[in-house]
Amino acid sequence: DAGVIQSPRHEVTEMGQEVTLRCKPISGHNSLFWYRQTMMRGLELLIYFNNNVPIDDSGMPEDRFSAKMPNASFSTLKIQPSEPRDSAVYFCASSSNRDRGGYEQYFGPGTRLTVT
Amino acid sequence: SQQGEEDPQALSIQEGENATMNCSYKTSINNLQWYRQNSGRGLVHLILIRSNEREKHSGRLRVTLDTSKKSSSLLITASRAADTASYFCFLMDTGRRALTFGSGTRLQVQP
Numbered sequence: 001d002a003g004v005i006q007s008p009r010h011e012v013t014e015m016g017q018e019v020t021l022r023c024k025p026i027s028g029h030n031s032l033f034w035y036r037q038t039m040m041r042g043l044e045l046l047i048y049f050n051n052n053v054p055i056d057d058s059g060m061p062e063d064r065f066s067a068k069m070p071n072a073s074f075s076t077l078k079i080q081p082s083e084p085r086d087s088a089v090y091f092c093a094s095s096s097n098r099d100r101g102g103y104e105q106y107f108g109p110g111t112r113l114t115v116t
Numbered sequence: 117s118q119q120g121e122e123d124p125q126a127l128s129i130q131e132g133e134n135a136t137m138n139c140s141y142k143t144s145i146n147n148l149q150w151y152r153q154n155s156g157r158g159l160v161h162l163i164l165i166r167s168n169e170r171e172k173h174s175g176r177l178r179v180t181l182d183t184s185k186k187s188s189s190l191l192i193t194a195s196r197a198a199d200t201a202s203y204f205c206f207l208m209d210t211g212r213r214a215l216t217f218g219s220g221t222r223l224q225v226q227p
Binding site: 004035042043044045091093103104105106107108109110 | 149151153157158159160161164204206215216219220
């Protein structure tokens, strides 16, 4: 298996532009997590899907952020409009969580977003 | 949702020494997991301990869980320079909410 795939690996955009980050989880995994990491705020959980349904989106910072999981093999995190303070590394992770227990997460390589 | 914290924030030890880091939380959990992150990379799962377990071992790692104190510790024995990384705890609460904690513990092992 190729592991969790994220694209793009790097994104540089200007303030006000729309940014879409993409994630392909490991085949067979039914949970997907989006994280943001910065030096100032550390590692933050943004949203968590189980069986394509958002379970907890309390970490999504504001309405400019939205996440979708249209099927078991694809998820997007969209920022519109982007701001410089959104600059961070965004990680996607997936796990198999077929009962109430949470199993180990496999992380993607991350997308480094720079908003100028 | 971040409802806990790791401590210390940073730890520097000599190769061969043991390293202990702690994770405290505020809710009832289903399980607690520890992850490691090397600089600039994604996190890698180390070990999972369930709420009905008190201690778990994996190689040089030992994890303890005290649900009455709502805390967990990760012990790395006979540390190596390659253990230099940041360590994070992650937990799933009984309501299936996923919780992870801020900046983790940055461990530096001096050769």
